[in-house]
Structure formats: structure tokens, C-alpha cells
Amino acid sequence: MQQADRRRFGAPEGAVPLRFASTSSSAKPSSSSSRLDGRAPEQVRPIFLQTGLVGEASGSAYIETGRTKLICAVYGPKPTPPSAPFNAKARLNVEVKFAPFSSGVRRFTPGKDTESASLSATLQQSLLPSLILEALPKSQIDLFLTILESDGSDADISAGVTAASVALAEAGVQMYGLVVGCCAAFVPSSPLPLLDPTRAEAKTATAFASLACMPALGTITNVGVSGVVSVEQLDETLQKVVQACGQIHGVAKGALEVESA
Amino acid sequence: MAQSTTASTEAPAGTSALTPALFKRLHPRPYLDRFLQEGVRPDGRPLGADAGEAVWRDASVNIGSISTAPSSALIRLGNTTLVCGITLEIAPPDITTPNQGFIVPNVDLPALCSPLFRPGPPSDEAQVLSTRLRDILIASNVLPLASLIIEPAKAAFVVYLDVVCLNFDGGILDAAVLACVGALKNLRLPKATWDPDTGATLCEPISEKAQGESIPLNPLPLSVTFGIFNGHLLPDPTLFESTLCTSHITIVVSSTTSKLLHVYQAGAPLFSAGADGVEGGGREQLKACIALARSRAKGLLEILA
Numbered sequence: 009m010q011q012a013d014r015r016r017f018g019a020p021e022g023a024v025p026l027r028f029a030s031t032s033s034s035a036k037p038s039s040s041s042s043r044l045d046g047r048a049p050e051q052v053r054p055i056f057l058q059t060g061l062v063g064e065a066s067g068s069a070y071i072e073t074g075r076t077k078l079i080c081a082v083y084g085p086k087p088t089p090p091s092a093p094f095n096a097k098a099r100l101n102v103e104v105k106f107a108p109f110s111s112g113v114r115r116f117t118p119g120k121d122t123e124s125a126s127l128s129a130t131l132q133q134s135l136l137p138s139l140i141l142e143a144l145p146k147s148q149i150d151l152f153l154t155i156l157e158s159d160g161s162d163a164d165i166s167a168g169v170t171a172a173s174v175a176l177a178e179a180g181v182q183m184y185g186l187v188v189g190c191c192a193a194f195v196p197s198s199p200l201p202l203l204d205p206t207r208a209e210a211k212t213a214t215a216f217a218s219l220a221c222m223p224a225l226g227t228i229t230n231v232g233v234s235g236v237v238s239v240e241q242l243d244e245t246l247q248k249v250v251q252a253c254g255q256i257h258g259v260a261k262g263a264l265e266v267e268s269a
Numbered sequence: 270m271a272q273s274t275t276a277s278t279e280a281p282a283g284t285s286a287l288t289p290a291l292f293k294r295l296h297p298r299p300y301l302d303r304f305l306q307e308g309v310r311p312d313g314r315p316l317g318a319d320a321g322e323a324v325w326r327d328a329s330v331n332i333g334s335i336s337t338a339p340s341s342a343l344i345r346l347g348n349t350t351l352v353c354g355i356t357l358e359i360a361p362p363d364i365t366t367p368n369q370g371f372i373v374p375n376v377d378l379p380a381l382c383s384p385l386f387r388p389g390p391p392s393d394e395a396q397v398l399s400t401r402l403r404d405i406l407i408a409s410n411v412l413p414l415a416s417l418i419i420e421p422a423k424a425a426f427v428v429y430l431d432v433v434c435l436n437f438d439g440g441i442l443d444a445a446v447l448a449c450v451g452a453l454k455n456l457r458l459p460k461a462t463w464d465p466d467t468g469a470t471l472c473e474p475i476s477e478k479a480q481g482e483s484i485p486l487n488p489l490p491l492s493v494t495f496g497i498f499n500g501h502l503l504p505d506p507t508l509f510e511s512t513l514c515t516s517h518i519t520i521v522v523s524s525t526t527s528k529l530l531h532v533y534q535a536g537a538p539l540f541s542a543g544a545d546g547v548e549g550g551g552r553e554q555l556k557a558c559i560a561l562a563r564s565r566a567k568g569l570l571e572i573l574a
Binding site: 015016020021022023025026028029064075079080083105107108109110153157158 | 335
């Protein structure tokens with residue numbers, strides 16, 4: 009039960025999401041490929057990445073991969089408020105928000121919902137090893153990310169990590185390298201894992217692996233695997249994901265070069 | 270002695286690093302005033318009633334960019350960027366109005382869009398904007414609530430209009446109204462049937478075959494804001510200008526009829542008589558604003574089409 013929110017116009021009493029008559033799904037994988045959109049299993053979706061959309065922010069990035077669309081802005085580094093205790097390293101505050109229209113059914117919870125809180129934690133964990141926060145004592149960096157259109161939460165994290173790192177770079181935060189993310193889904197219908205799965209593909213998956221890394225240094229900053237998967241298969245998959253991250257790193261670098269040119 | 274001190278203080282003052290950005294930050298009021306004295310605004314727009322279309326910021330609309338929403342519109346008004354996405358739900362109509370559905374507009378000003386906002390619940394500004402947007406949409410009756418009924422007294426559509434600001438640079442209400450109108454224009458309601466046995470409503474998914482039903486809209490409301498600074502009328506002010514303006518006028522005109530839908534004036538319209546080509550007292554000045562708003566509305570309607 010949602011608590012009443014007096015600061016917004018709320019839903020009328022008894023409002024329920026639309027219920028659709030079940031129809032036979034017309035989306036079937038084409039014969040030549042195992043994927044719904046005809047990609048090869050290890051092929052990631054094309055990425056559009058642009059910096060500098062939010063004028064007043066220190067750094068910002070908009071990323072679009074397939075249907076996943078999100079925008080990220082960084083404010084800071086700025087001094088912590090006087091009330092905050094002394095910190096020798098800068099603090100990275102991460103807030104992930106879903107737009108109410110981002111995922112088909114209306115997403116609306118006053119305050120934070122659990123999914124965005126866990127996304128924030130993953131994002132923060134993926135970014136922290138790349139940043140030289142020791143260089144900024146007594147300061148904080150605020151990173152805000154709004155998901156405008158979601159196409160599976162794993163794809164959201166991966167795109168979010170890439171956008172966030174590019175925004176931090178544009179803000180001039182010292183870092184060891186750009187962090188990019190990619191994910192893979194293991195589906196029963198395909199012998200090979202599917203990289204960068206869409207929501208429809210992720211629905212049938214038995215396991216997920218998502219990874220964030222700094223391809224310039226060959227360092228992995230965060231790995232998450234959920235579901236049942238054999239060690240050999242996981243090893244093989246993660247190598248493919250790291251390879252894909254190398255390609256994504258090129259896109260991220262390109263976006264920053266365009267901006268500085 | 271006195272001469273030498275003046276000389277020594279003058280020299281560093283003359284060469285001090287008072288860059289335009291620093292001048293703007295330290296003395297925003299004189300900064301804006303200097304621009305307006307030259308007949309130009311800080312972003313290069315001309316001043317004056319005879320400048321035509323150039324007094325407005327560029328507006329652009331991108332309809333249907335969010336595919337998870339039944340309808341959406343992305344608006345850019347100068348640097349201001351916002352997205353309006355529609356979501357649909359079904360609810361029993363209110364017992365006092367059994368033949369009306371619901372529209373629920375909300376404006377979100379997240380901390381992402383500007384350093385002025387903090388994360389957390391909607392700020393006062395966002396709440397005020399939501400209320401004004403709702404007033405404009407309900408009062409103009411752009412979307413007849415009766416057209417949202419599926420079964421009288423049993424089921425009706427709820428149209429949520431969520432406006433998310435991505436870049437905050439003034440003129441938010443204008444952009445929000447434009448975004449809502451753009452999204453509503455593009456909205457198609459799925460065919461829905463209310464089942465008297467189960468009391469539930471079943472919809473037909475929108476596909477190539479079943480395109481859904483587009484709602485005939487009433488004349489569209491189009492909002493135009495003016496700021497008044499130091500006797501100058503500034504149409505469509507940016508954030509920097511609107512924080513310095515002493516009064517604001519918002520005029521919502523109807524797209525096809527000559528009716529006014531909403532007039533809101535905060536502060537007195539005290540731009541100097543004769544300046545910027547407008548003569549006469551407050552009444553004449555407001556009339557001049559309405560005439561300007563009408564011409565702007567024509568332009569906005571073109572980009573929506």
C-alpha cells in the first residue's frame with residue numbers, strides 16, 4: 009500500500025494498471041539468428057552517447073542503447089556542508105531515479121523504491137575504484153541519474169555506469185580510467201550467452217552476469233552474477249563481456265573527444 | 270600624495286580580471302541592464318516589439334521518443350529541456366461525476382536538472398508548477414474528461430501526465446504546457462471493454478491492426494511567459510533573466526479560437542511607457558502582451574503539427 013503523498017497529484021481511488029487481452033506473441037526469433045532483434049549473440053546494441061546536455065551541471069551525459077534511454081548529471085566536487093563530519097576522501101553520492109513512464113506500468117513511489125536504491129548502490133560500487141577521491145578531501149560529488157526509458161534493469165545498470173563515468177570525466181573529477189558496463193543473459197533457447205539483452209530476452213533468462221570495468225587498465229570494478237551457471241561458461245562469458253566493454257570504451261572516449269574538440 | 274594613491278589604485282582596478290562571467294556572477298543586475306541598454310539580451314535576442322519572431326527562443330518538439338509510454342513528447346525551449354510521458358490506468362469514476370475520467374498532471378524538477386534543487390520530495394516550486402499546469406489543462410478542457418469514460422459510473426481512463434525536467438533554464442511552465450499538449454495530441458487510447466460479470470476492464474493491445482482511438486481535442490492551450498525587468502518587457506525569459514525580473518506575466522491562449530484561457534500576473538506590469546514600442550498604461554501593456562502571445566502561439570502550433 010502506497011502512503012499518501014500530499015506533494016503530488018495522486019492517483020484516483022481504485023486505479024489499476026491496464027489489463028490487456030492475451031494475444032499470441034508475434035515476436036519470434038528470426039531463423040538466421042537466435043535473438044529477437046536479429047543481432048549476433050555477442051553483439052551489443054548501437055550506442056548514442058552525448059555529453060553536456062545539462063547546462064548548469066559540472067558534467068552530464070545522455071546515453072541511448074536500443075530502447076534504453078537515460079540521462080546523468082554530476083554536480084561538484086563541492087565542499088561538504090559545515091555540519092558534515094570531516095572526511096579525508098571526497099564522498100560520491102549517487103541517486104538513481106526512474107521516470108514514472110519509464111517501464112510500461114506507471115512507476116510511482118513517494119520517496120525511494122527498492123530497485124532504484126539497489127541500482128544506486130551497484131553504480132556507486134562500480135565507479136568508486138576508478139576515482140581518485142583522495143585528491144579531494146572535505147568535498148562531495150553528487151551524481152544524479154534519471155532513467156527515461158528502461159529496457160531491463162541489467163541494461164539500465166550497464167548503460168548507467170558508462171554514462172556516469174563519462175559525466176564524471178566531463179566534470180573534471182580525477183580518475184584512473186573510464187568505467188564502462190556490459191551485461192549478458194543466459195537463455196535456454198541459445199547455447200551462447202546473449203550480450204546486452206533487451207527486456208524481452210531477459211524475461212526467459214536463467215542467469216545474468218553484469219560487469220563494469222576499466223578497459224584502459226584492464227581492471228574490473230564490479231561483477232554481479234545471479235542465477236545458476238557453470239564455472240566454465242561463466243569464465244567464457246565474462247571474457248566476451250570484457251571484449252564488448254572494450255568497444256563501448258571506444259564510444260565513451262569518442263563522446264568526450266567530440267565534446268573537447 | 271593623494272594623486273599617487275589614486276593612480277596606484279586605478280591601475281590594478283583597470284587591469285583586474287573582471288571577466289564577463291565574473292561580472293555576471295557578482296553584479297547580475299547591472300550586467301543585464303548593460304545588455305538591455307544596448308537593445309539586446311544576454312543570449313543575443315533583440316529587444317522590442319517590432320523584432321518579430323527573434324524575441325523568442327527556439328522551440329522544438331520530438332513526439333513519441335519514449336516507447337514505453339503510450340505517448341510522449343520531448344520539448345526544447347532554448348536550453349530548457351523536458352519530457353512529458355503519459356501513462357494510462359483505469360479507475361472507477363468519482364461518484365459525483367460518473368461521466369468523467371481523470372487527468373493527473375505532475376511536474377518533477379529533479380536534482381539532476383539544476384543545482385537549485387535538492388534530491389527528495391517535490392520542492393515548493395514543483396508543486397506550484399504542478400498546480401498551475403493542472404489548472405491550465407482542466408480549465409481549458411483540452412482533453413474532454415467525458416471522452417475517457419469506458420462505462421459510465423464503472424470504469425474510466427486515468428491519464429497521467431508526468432513532466433520530467435532535464436535542463437532547467439526558465440520558461441518551464443510554457444514548455445510543460447507544450448509538452449502535455451504534444452503528448453495528448455499523439456495519444457491513442459486502446460479499445461477497452463468493461464466486463465459486467467467480473468467488474469474488470471480488458472483492453473486490446475495497440476498494434477498495426479488495432480490502432481486505438483485518438484481523442485478529439487478541444488482548442489489547444491499554448492502558454493507564453495513574459496518577464497519585466499527595469500521597465501523592459503522580456504518575452505520568454507531565461508532562468509538568469511527571470512530570477513532578476515520584478516514581475517512575470519503568463520498568458521495562455523487558445524490555438525484556434527480568440528479566447529484567453531489563463532492569465533497570471535505576478536507583480537505589476539511596470540514597463541516604461543513608450544519603451545519597446547508599447548505605449549499607454551498597464552491595461553494597454555497587458556493587451557500588447559496578449560497580442561505578442563497570440564503571435565507566438567501561432568509559431569508554437571506550427572512546430573506541434
